[in-house]
Amino acid sequence: xxxxxxxxxxxxxxxxxxxxxxxxxxxxxxxxxxxxxxxxxxxxxxxxxxxxxxxxxxxxxxxxxxxxxxxxxxxxxxxxxxxxxxxxxxxxxxxxxxxxxxxxxxxxxxxxxxxxxxxxxxxxxxxxxxxxxxxxxxxxxxxxxxxxxxxxxxxxxxxxxxxxxxxxxxxxxxxxxxxxxxxxxxxxxxxxxxxxxxxxxxxxxxxxxxxxxxxxxxxxxxxxxxxxxxxxxxxxxxxxxxxxxxxxxxxxxxxxxxxxxxxxxxxxxxxxxxxxxxxxxxxxxxxxxxxxxxxxxxxxxxxxxxxxxxxxxxxxxxxxxxxxxxxxxxxxxxxxxxxxxxxxxxxxxxxxxxxxxxxxxxxxxxxxxxxxxxxxxxxxxxxxxxxxxxxxxxxxxxxxxxxxxxxxxxxxxxxxxxxxxxxxxxxxxxxxxxxxxxxxxxxxxxxxxxxxxxxxxxxxxxxxxxxxxxxxxxxxxxxxxxxxxxxxxxxxxxxxxxxxxxxxxxxxxxxxxxxxxxxxxxxxxxxxxxxxxxxxx
Amino acid sequence: xxxxxxxxxxxxxxxxxxxxxxxxxxxxxxxxxxxxxxxxxxxxxxxxxxxxxxxxxxxxxxxxxxxxxxxxxxxxxxxxxxxxxxxxxxxxxxxxxxxxxxxxxxxxxxxxxxxxxxxxxxxxxxxxxxxxxxxxxxxxxxxxxxxxxxxxxxxxxxxxxxxxxxxxxxxxxxxxxxxxxxxxxxxxxxxxxxxxxxxxxxxx
Numbered sequence: 001x002x003x004x005x006x007x008x009x010x011x012x013x014x015x016x017x018x019x020x021x022x023x024x025x026x027x028x029x030x031x032x033x034x035x036x037x038x039x040x041x042x043x044x045x046x047x048x049x050x051x052x053x054x055x056x057x058x059x060x061x062x063x064x065x066x067x068x069x070x071x072x073x074x075x076x077x078x079x080x081x082x083x084x085x086x087x088x089x090x091x092x093x094x095x096x097x098x099x100x101x102x103x104x105x106x107x108x109x110x111x112x113x114x115x116x117x118x119x120x121x122x123x124x125x126x127x128x129x130x131x132x133x134x135x136x137x138x139x140x141x142x143x144x145x146x147x148x149x150x151x152x153x154x155x156x157x158x159x160x161x162x163x164x165x166x167x168x169x170x171x172x173x174x175x176x177x178x179x180x181x182x183x184x185x186x187x188x189x190x191x192x193x194x195x196x197x198x199x200x201x202x203x204x205x206x207x208x209x210x211x212x213x214x215x216x217x218x219x220x221x222x223x224x225x226x227x228x229x230x231x232x233x234x235x236x237x238x239x240x241x242x243x244x245x246x247x248x249x250x251x252x253x254x255x256x257x258x259x260x261x262x263x264x265x266x267x268x269x270x271x272x273x274x275x276x277x278x279x280x281x282x283x284x285x286x287x288x289x290x291x292x293x294x295x296x297x298x299x300x301x302x303x304x305x306x307x308x309x310x311x312x313x314x315x316x317x318x319x320x321x322x323x324x325x326x327x328x329x330x331x332x333x334x335x336x337x338x339x340x341x342x343x344x345x346x347x348x349x350x351x352x353x354x355x356x357x358x359x360x361x362x363x364x365x366x367x368x369x370x371x372x373x374x375x376x377x378x379x380x381x382x383x384x385x386x387x388x389x390x391x392x393x394x395x396x397x398x399x400x401x402x403x404x405x406x407x408x409x410x411x412x413x414x415x416x417x418x419x420x421x422x423x424x425x426x427x428x429x430x431x432x433x434x435x436x437x438x439x440x441x442x443x444x445x446x447x448x449x450x451x452x453x454x455x456x457x458x459x460x461x462x463x464x465x466x467x468x469x470x471x472x473x474x475x476x477x478x479x480x481x482x483x484x485x486x487x488x489x490x491x492x493x494x495x496x497x498x499x500x501x502x503x504x505x506x507x508x509x510x511x512x513x514x515x516x517x518x519x520x521x522x523x524x525x526x527x528x529x530x531x532x533x534x535x536x537x
Numbered sequence: 538x539x540x541x542x543x544x545x546x547x548x549x550x551x552x553x554x555x556x557x558x559x560x561x562x563x564x565x566x567x568x569x570x571x572x573x574x575x576x577x578x579x580x581x582x583x584x585x586x587x588x589x590x591x592x593x594x595x596x597x598x599x600x601x602x603x604x605x606x607x608x609x610x611x612x613x614x615x616x617x618x619x620x621x622x623x624x625x626x627x628x629x630x631x632x633x634x635x636x637x638x639x640x641x642x643x644x645x646x647x648x649x650x651x652x653x654x655x656x657x658x659x660x661x662x663x664x665x666x667x668x669x670x671x672x673x674x675x676x677x678x679x680x681x682x683x684x685x686x687x688x689x690x691x692x693x694x695x696x697x698x699x700x701x702x703x704x705x706x707x708x709x710x711x712x713x714x715x716x717x718x719x720x721x722x723x724x725x726x727x728x729x730x731x732x733x734x735x736x737x738x739x740x741x
Binding site: 487 | 578655701702
């Protein structure tokens with residue numbers, strides 16, 4: 001049995017993160033680049049050839065090597081065990097992680113027949129491979145490297161997975177807001193408790209097949225990794241945590257102004273990091289292991305830039321944009337991103353750091369020379385926004401960050417509200433009301449105090465997405481495959497909390513792409529209304 | 538799920554696109570099981586689609602009406618893509634690119650239309666980059682828009698599979714003055730596509 005073998009491995013050796021081969025085989029597989037940096041080429045009948053990145057195996061068979069179902073097109077797993085296993089009538093008969101697109105009932109490849117098939121597109125049994133699969137021109141040496149890589153692809157042990165328990169971690173940075181930290185942990189801990197209560201109740205009856213057994217029986221265990229000290233020590237702390245407590249993935253978590261060390265750690269450790277509660281995620285197209293609900297304050301900056309660009313059309317005189325932020329807070333990066341959107345003379349963007357402790361007139365000082373025709377952008381926290389009550393409203397147009405300012409519960413003084421539009425990277429309260437019945441009902445029934453509704457809703461959503469994805473994975477708990485399945489599953493999700501819809505794809509790591517600009521209702525309550533359509537900048 | 542099982546057990550060569558009707562589906566499975574290979578790469582059916590008034594955003598950033606883009610006096614070759622797609626879409630786009638080159642002097646009489654099924658990710662700038670990568674010539678435009686608009690366009694051509702990652706290869710052809718569409722499900726080579734194009738009625 002796969003699990004028995006797995007258990008044996010786990011007991012006999014310390015579980016370490018799967019360290020991928022960095023050799024030629026991996027480079028061919030992932031990037032289509034062979035030895036000495038030469039692009040691999042392939043062709044399909046009369047179509048033009050594909051080369052390099054466009055010819056990489058991972059494009060279709062995925063980084064995990066476990067293939068995929070794309071509509072009704074079934075792309076088989078091609079990691080070694082799936083190619084070389086003895087013929088079997090059904091996938092369940094093999095000691096291999098089950099994947100839908102596997103083809104158990106086929107004569108095993110040999111290294112020679114596999115090489116021949118990759119080159120000719122004809123299998124050893126005479127069957128012609130799909131038109132989708134290019135016929136590759138790969139030399140003997142590169143072919144040997146590639147096959148060697150395929151053989152080692154599916155890890156024989158998966159850290160954090162035992163016969164009865166799936167281990168997960170959540171990461172809290174020391175600069176995380178205490179309320180957000182509490183909000184995150186309250187939901188996570190309850191979710192894991194609930195999950196395990198259900199697993200126990202259902203265990204025996206569902207032992208009907210290979211697949212069902214693992215779905216029903218594994219308990220979830222949460223490890224809370226609380227970081228301390230300076231950010232440049234976090235990655236080392238996390239490496240120790242992971243060695244001590246091997247986990248399959250990192251789920252949710254709470255960050256402050258600097259999440260980058262955690263993001264980098266997950267990338268280096270090949271560890272999925274799923275939907276942490278952070279306002280400033282790391283945006284890097286090359287990265288694979290971290291998924292976020294949105295680009296956070298960077299998305300807010302783009303929403304504002306989008307509006308400023310639209311307003312700009314047809315106007316001649318350059319306007320000033322005065323951005324207020326605090327050094328060391330996430331607003332600094334957002335302010336920089338907004339400024340970078342106008343490299344030409346369309347707007348003159350002035351970035352003004354607010355000095356001193358909140359309440360010490362720093363905000364007033366930063367706004368001293370603002371004129372009516374200027375645009376003010378507030379990347380400020382509630383404590384600074386409160387101070388605006390003592391500052392006259394001179395600008396006719398003000399933008400603010402919802403994430404930093406507290407969404408519709410912001411402390412922005414009444415006098416400022418008529419001229420202010422808030423970048424709002426969520427669905428409107430009325431739009432999400434029905435979707436939010438689920439988490440709010442769940443919080444209420446379990447006695448979880450709602451201290452930060454959005455953070456708690458996101459945490460609950462992250463847990464739900466993890467559970468749903470794992471249920472699609474049968475017993476194939478492989479880290480890369482977890483991310484790939486999430487990519488495919490997310491769009492089908494109907495209950496998406498604060499977001500109108502979520503969607504990912506290969507290379508996409510931010511599930512919600514847009515937001516609104518909202519204005520405040522006239523009344524005293526927390527009412528907001530859309531001041532734009534849904535914008536996906 | 539159940540419906541997928543027979544297909545999953547077939548050799549790769551026979552993995553087919555979602556066929557347009559249940560009867561066609563049975564036929565395809567039969568063909569597949571009988572071992573016919575190259576001829577089962579694609580099916581062609583004649584369909585009568587009504588294109589609704591859908592507002593899309595063209596890759597040059599302009600808002601346009603889909604029916605007006607399609608009824609501009611040229612023949613139409615249409616497909617659905619998304620720029621993050623690494624498997625089926627690049628092949629489909631490559632086929633269209635080669636087809637467009639092979640049209641030669643006739644190129645300006647055919648409008649190639651590629652509509653994103655991931656419109657929130659696929660901004661006009663991303664689409665331009667994608668078009669450039671495939672060497673799209675004049676007469677080949679890519680379109681995005683709101684999620685709802687993209688869905689409406691997909692539904693109009695029975696190409697909505699519930700999620701972008703569940704899509705299947707479909708190319709649609711229509712002659713300049715024709716009402717009927719030729720729907721190609723599956724994998725077609727540029728040569729074969731050119732052949733199908735030449736079969737269209739009322740070609741100028």
